[in-house]
Amino acid sequence: MAKLLLRLSWGSLVYVSLVGGWALAQTKDDIELTVTEQLLRRPLATPFRSEGTLRDTTRPAYTIERQEIEAQGARTVREALRFLPGILPDGTVGTEVNALSGQFIRGSNSAQVLILLDGRPINNLGAGAFDLSELTTDIIERIEVLPGGGSTLYGSDAIGGIVNIITTSPEEGRVYRLTTELGNLGFNSQQFSLNTREGDFSLLLNYNRTQAQNNYFFSIADVSAFRVNNDTIYNNLGIKFNYEPTDRTKLSLSAFYLPKEQGVPGGVPIPEPQFGQGFFNSLTDNNRKYTDQILTDVSWQQQLGAGTDSLLTARIFADFLNTRFDNRTAFAETLSVDTAGRTVKSRRPQTQQRFETRQRSWGTQIQHRWQFAPNQTLTYGLDYRDVAVRNTTQNLATEEVRLGYDAGVSQGAIFAQYVVDVSPSMAVTAGLRQEFSSLAKGSVTTPAVGTKFGFGDTIVRANYVRNFRLPTISNLFSANPTFIGNPNLLPETGDSYDFGFDQKLGDIGLLRFTYYINNISNVVAFTRVIPPRDGISGTFTNIGFVRSTGVETSLNLQLAPNLFLQANYTNNNPIILDDANPAVIGKELRFAGADSLNLGLAFDDRKGTYVGLLMHSLSGYPTDNLNREFLNGYTTFDLRFRLPLGEGWQLTGGVENIFDQRFELFPGFPDAGRTYRLGLTASFL
Numbered sequence: 001m002a003k004l005l006l007r008l009s010w011g012s013l014v015y016v017s018l019v020g021g022w023a024l025a026q027t028k029d030d031i032e033l034t035v036t037e038q039l040l041r042r043p044l045a046t047p048f049r050s051e052g053t054l055r056d057t058t059r060p061a062y063t064i065e066r067q068e069i070e071a072q073g074a075r076t077v078r079e080a081l082r083f084l085p086g087i088l089p090d091g092t093v094g095t096e097v098n099a100l101s102g103q104f105i106r107g108s109n110s111a112q113v114l115i116l117l118d119g120r121p122i123n124n125l126g127a128g129a130f131d132l133s134e135l136t137t138d139i140i141e142r143i144e145v146l147p148g149g150g151s152t153l154y155g156s157d158a159i160g161g162i163v164n165i166i167t168t169s170p171e172e173g174r175v176y177r178l179t180t181e182l183g184n185l186g187f188n189s190q191q192f193s194l195n196t197r198e199g200d201f202s203l204l205l206n207y208n209r210t211q212a213q214n215n216y217f218f219s220i221a222d223v224s225a226f227r228v229n230n231d232t233i234y235n236n237l238g239i240k241f242n243y244e245p246t247d248r249t250k251l252s253l254s255a256f257y258l259p260k261e262q263g264v265p266g267g268v269p270i271p272e273p274q275f276g277q278g279f280f281n282s283l284t285d286n287n288r289k290y291t292d293q294i295l296t297d298v299s300w301q302q303q304l305g306a307g308t309d310s311l312l313t314a315r316i317f318a319d320f321l322n323t324r325f326d327n328r329t330a331f332a333e334t335l336s337v338d339t340a341g342r343t344v345k346s347r348r349p350q351t352q353q354r355f356e357t358r359q360r361s362w363g364t365q366i367q368h369r370w371q372f373a374p375n376q377t378l379t380y381g382l383d384y385r386d387v388a389v390r391n392t393t394q395n396l397a398t399e400e401v402r403l404g405y406d407a408g409v410s411q412g413a414i415f416a417q418y419v420v421d422v423s424p425s426m427a428v429t430a431g432l433r434q435e436f437s438s439l440a441k442g443s444v445t446t447p448a449v450g451t452k453f454g455f456g457d458t459i460v461r462a463n464y465v466r467n468f469r470l471p472t473i474s475n476l477f478s479a480n481p482t483f484i485g486n487p488n489l490l491p492e493t494g495d496s497y498d499f500g501f502d503q504k505l506g507d508i509g510l511l512r513f514t515y516y517i518n519n520i521s522n523v524v525a526f527t528r529v530i531p532p533r534d535g536i537s538g539t540f541t542n543i544g545f546v547r548s549t550g551v552e553t554s555l556n557l558q559l560a561p562n563l564f565l566q567a568n569y570t571n572n573n574p575i576i577l578d579d580a581n582p583a584v585i586g587k588e589l590r591f592a593g594a595d596s597l598n599l600g601l602a603f604d605d606r607k608g609t610y611v612g613l614l615m616h617s618l619s620g621y622p623t624d625n626l627n628r629e630f631l632n633g634y635t636t637f638d639l640r641f642r643l644p645l646g647e648g649w650q651l652t653g654g655v656e657n658i659f660d661q662r663f664e665l666f667p668g669f670p671d672a673g674r675t676y677r678l679g680l681t682a683s684f685l
Contacts, residue, residue: 142166
């Protein structure tokens with residue numbers, strides 16, 4: 001078998017080639033590093049709430065690191081998730097850089113996936129979820145996906161799983177980095193970063209400007225047109241500051257400002273034969289969306305005692321998530337079929353409105369990680385988060401403002417996780433969390449237990465996790481004239497079971513397999529009142545039970561000294577077992593049941609050259625719970641390259657969707673077809 005042998009001395013940096021990127025190693029003595037060991041030693045924080053490795057956890061988890069993100073050309077966190085197993089990131093309304101993100105894990109929807117930034121929650125509690133297209137990847141060190149949830153450590157929203165975004169920290173020395181990239185569809189991007197360290201202080205300053213027009217020809221069903229009002233512009237700014245007076249104390253400050261403006265072209269007309277007509281907005285040239293996000297936190301780490309077995313971490317964070325949508329559509333159009341079978345188009349005036357949501361939240365995390373015996377570690381602490389959300393609708397013609405909801409939720413919790421290495425080949429993890437909430441029915445207890453056994457080159461693992469999600473403020477307190485919130489809603493709950501193994505393939509690779517069962521109960525859904533009473537058409541209730549089963553597999557393999565293969569397959573089968581509508585029982589849950597296959601073949605050497613061919617394939621899936629309408633699956637191929645041009649210079653580029661496959665990710669929302677980009681990066685001291 002091919003083996004990668006690297007000899008190094010203290011203080012040297014060695015880059016070990018992996019699929020799509022580089023791994024960084026540092027050691028004091030001459031050692032032998034293999035591809036398999038490098039994969040198992042990948043940093044992983046989410047299952048521990050502190051730094052660990054893939055080898056340490058009983059949970060199936062998947063990561064993508066900075067060098068891989070750059071090699072694949074991912075511009076946002078949404079795009080960076082595309083080739084990972086265990087998650088379906090295709091639930092969006094397009095393939096453009098600004099397309100609204102959607103992520104489905106083990107039969108859950110986007111609102112049931114917890115989004116963490118450096119280990120603390122950023123989910124929007126007004127309507128749920130967080131748009132991962134807001135975060136550009138130039139500030140990202142790695143992204144971790146933990147299928148099966150993690151409410152024991154992180155609380156609400158982790159019904160299906162967790163996406164943890166780890167941002168870049170300042171490094172040694174002073175480095176300036178400039179990047180510019182151009183592409184079709186009017187795409188252009190510029191990025192500048194400064195990384196510097198002076199004594200005990202270090203600073204990372206980053207600015208990214210990304211702009212695109214995203215106007216293109218499309219054809220869906222019987223409609224062919226040119227997509228307009230699809231432009232976007234980002235001006236993202238990030239800063240991270242560290243102060244380390246000793247090797248046992250670290251104070252960190254981070255702040256990210258994420259403004260984005262974009263056109264909203266809306267869906268295109270797709271007649272629905274079962275109803276005899278289709279409804280769509282046609283004149284959307286003036287519809288605009290504005291987001292203005294500020295994410296800040298301050299953290300302190302302190303080693304206690306004389307050794308390194310006791311670490312105290314404290315953090316306080318404050319976020320401001322503002323979204324505004326201006327619906328300035330003058331007319332709406334309806335397609336209908338007359339008695340002669342001819343399509344008839346009619347128009348009616350629309351009320352022009354502004355929808356605005358402002359979320360203010362702050363919170364704290366305090367935890368102590370204590371290795372009180374050589375084979376036993378206890379992590380325990382408390383969390384608190386206070387969120388207030390205000391939603392309004394304004395008639396732009398009369399300037400009348402109507403309040404949708406103006407309310408808040410406070411969440412607090414105590415938690416503990418115990419890890420014991422029973423023997424060199426066996427480990428057990430057990431955790432418990434007690435959540436307290438300002439909601440009348442918001443207190444939840446969530447246990448978790450996991451184990452792993454080692455048999456030579458095989459590691460077998462099994463886990464159970466209890467998860468939950470509090471209803472959104474919109475579900476609870478909405479005061480819309482036609483529907484109202486329900487303050488008596490119960491939290492959604494989930495039980496996640498998985499069994500799998502990690503198989504070393506000698507020194508050249510790693511095979512991972514997981515079979516899972518994920519149950520989701522007390523699903524919050526809108527229930528209509530028939531006939532409507534006092535103008536109220538309905539409210540939200542706890543109905544439904546979904547069971548999802550499937551497999552998650554991944555393979556990383558070194559075929560030759562500089563040639564690597566990456567493959568993963570995710571199978572999902574979410575079935576509705578209980579619902580207020582008996583017609584959907586036994587049907588597949590909409591959007592969440594697609595299967596995903598990813599393949600990657602890459603040449604990657606230690607000199608910086610990278611050429612990769614990436615395939616992404618998604619099966620078809622239903623768009624409604626009655627399973628009457630399905631979107632077709634698709635397969636795309638991307639080509640990416642990185643070429644060093646000299647000291648500190650590199651050329652990057654690629655073609656996405658090489659064969660120009662056209663498809664829909666959401667009904668009525670086309671993809672952008674073939675795109676290409678070319679970039680130049682300069683780094684200097």
